[in-house]
Amino acid sequence: MNEQTFSLQPFSSNESPPNLTIAGNIARNGNKLAICYMLEGDLKEITIFHPSNTPSRKHELWKETCFEFFLGINNSVQYWEFNLSPAGHWNVYRLDGYRQGMQEETAFEKLQFDVQNQGEGLALVLDLDFGKIISVEQAIEVGITTVVKDRGGEVTYWALTHRGAEADFHLRDSFIIKL
Template sequence: MNDQTFSLQPFPSTESFPNLKITGNISRNANQLTICYTLGGDLKEIAIPRPSNAPSRKYELWQDTCFEFFLGIKNSQRYWEFNLSLAGHWNVYHFDGYRQGMQEETTFEKLPFSVQNQADGLVLTLDVDLGKIISAEQAIEVGITTLIKYRAGEVTYWALTHRGVEADFHLRDSFIAVDT
């Protein structure tokens, strides 16, 4: 298993926001993918939803603070978008190519993950079996992202790197390889 650490960067903006830091790690062991995000800094201005008593599949989670990752098969245009809300809601979408053929990925009936409040921030951890969508032998590339919405309504876009002139999490040249 190869554990890779990451640090997300905000899309260059003229806005001034509280000091935030989004870091974490990702690892793949055969078809088990584990990703852990840590959100630290001044969180009082961030719109953080309350935990749901009944987390479920929800649409348009990217309208609010949302942790996301994009998983692609190396040398293939196909990829998946995973959305994880701090309230516990989730969704997974499948794409045939860059922003093409978006469909809800129905092979996942649930996507259990944990959100923990800590003294210095929040930690979101997901451990998912990818066997429903890819084989353990397939090499993958992952784009790790987060959308932060502030109480005043402003939004910032965080990613490993920003390759476009606008924030665009779907750009494959911003994905990294994740080894087994």
């Protein structure tokens, strides 16, 4: 098993919400990926929708507070974007190259993940079997990101690293975790 911890940083041109940190861990075991995000700080300042009784696939989750990660196959331009809303909604997109050919990934009919509000923190945990899109012998590169929207409507963009002049989660050289 290959496991790594991570800490996300806000894009420098944005002011981060008060007392906010985003960290976690990610592990790969064969075709299984486990990722855990921990958002800690003054959660009452952040727009987080209450968990839905009927979580479903939804578009444009990144317009609100949304945990995201990107999976790319080493030496391939194709990659996948995973969006996970604290309300339980989700989506997965397949892209043919940098921001090109974006389509819903139909290999996933449902993504189940656990969200726990812990007062001063919010934990999101996903266990994913990605065997339908990536084979066990393929090395993957991962970008881990989060969009945070505060109660005033301001949005901050968090990532492992920011490699562009603007916040851009799709830049392949920001997929810095190798699994």
